[in-house]
Amino acid sequence: MKNTIILLIFFVGLTSCGSKKAEEKELNQTVVENKLILTEAQTQTIKIEIGKLENKLLSSVIKLNGKIDVPPQNLISVSMPLGGFLKSTQLLPGMRIKKGETIAVMEDQQYIDFQQEYLIAKSKLAFAENEYNRQKDLNQSKATSDKVFQQTEMDLKNQKIIMNSLSEKLKLININPLTLNELNISRSITLSSPIDGFVSKVNVNIGKYVNPTDILFELINPDDIHLNLKVFEKDLDKLSIGQKLFAFNNNQPDKKHPCEIILISQDLGEDRSADVHCHFEDYDKTLFPGMYMNAEIQIKSNNVLAIHEDAIVSFEGKDFVFILAGKNEFEMIEIQKGISDNNFTEITTENKKSLTNLSFVTKGAYSLLMQLKNKSEE
Secondary structure: OHHHHHHHHHHHHHHHHHHHHHHHHHHHOEEEOOEEEOOHHHHHHHOOEEEOOEEEEEEEEEEEEEEEEOOHHHEEEEEOOOOEEEEEOOOOOOOEEOOOOEEEEEEOHHHHHHHHHHHHHHHHHHHHHHHHHHHHHHHHOOOOOHHHHHHHHHHHHHHHHHHHHHHHHHHHOOOOOOOOOOOOOOOEEEEEOOOOEEEEEEOOOOOOEEOOOOEEEEEEOHHHOEEEEEEEHHHHOOOOOOOEEEEEEOOEEEEEEEEEEEEEOOOOOOOOEEEEEEEEOOOOOOOOOOOEEEEEEEEEEEEEEEEEHHHOEEEOOEEEEEEEEEOOEEEEEEEOEEEEEOOEEEEOOOOHHHHOOOOEEEEOHHHHHHHHHHHHOO
16 A cells, blocks of 8 residues: 555656646747747847838839840841852851951852853944944935834844843842953852841851752841840730830849830730830840840839838748747738839738738748747647
8 A cells, every 4th residue: 555655656746747847848939830939049049030011112023034036137148149159158157247248259150151141242232232323324314224224223122131131140149240341251259248247057068059049148237136025915014115124144144134125016926925026225245146035124113011021931832921929929920922122022911901010020030930830740
């Protein structure tokens, strides 16, 4: 009997001791659903800062993407209208060229034939003109019939047609008919750059025969490159011609390129997006056609209730903030957020006006979330 009483007293003592330790632990840190109580030391370690909702003038920003494009008039395809063999070229993709600079030398037997035909036609034209003048004088004195004079007149007109036709063919292959004579006939002709710019593509090699429809080179004049953005239907009504924006690429996100909207397409694609064309205010030689770009457009500024972005934490696809519920006591509540600008985020919660008098954790919210969820899993 005595032993039984001793064991009972020992058991009661252990139970009391365990309850006391549990109570002490609960005093140190307590978790009840979304509430967390910290010790003074823990609060100082986390370096918690408290703040209120503020009225802020925030701008709505649309983030877009697209690529640098070139208008058709600045993209030049160089071909040889009459065909021929490529004798030489020094062009490489990316090479800078100037207007009038020789970009290729072509040669072909037909070039010789055209020059020969033109010079023969030129000689025949001179003969036809002399014959016409002679017959004209004879016809006036009735020394020759009208029929002979008319035939001479027709021959002169036909020879002029042949002459002009051959002259235009020579111009197609960059031969000046006014400087051509029997002493400077050549089997080679030169192709010159029609623009200042750079080489985009080289589609031929030396010795290759090209047809009149073949594209030898593609040249780009970069002076009027523009940004082509894809904008979805829901955002189109927020844009207007003349609106300013900033573009940047992923390699240099801090380097902003100011642009202006110059054209908004009225045709929606299958993905319900339209093309918006923008002009770069300052041409940057590091930007090339086809380069992918990002863009940010500020739409408007509104005075809204906002909180510093560090106060908002995300968990399981939802957004939360911590409010001060008492001394070193914090409660996590769910919120809905709107636009973000200049490190502040709009609060769009339905009862947001009821939050104006509350104190929020503006620094250390993420540490509180970790404390809360870690203890909830224990």
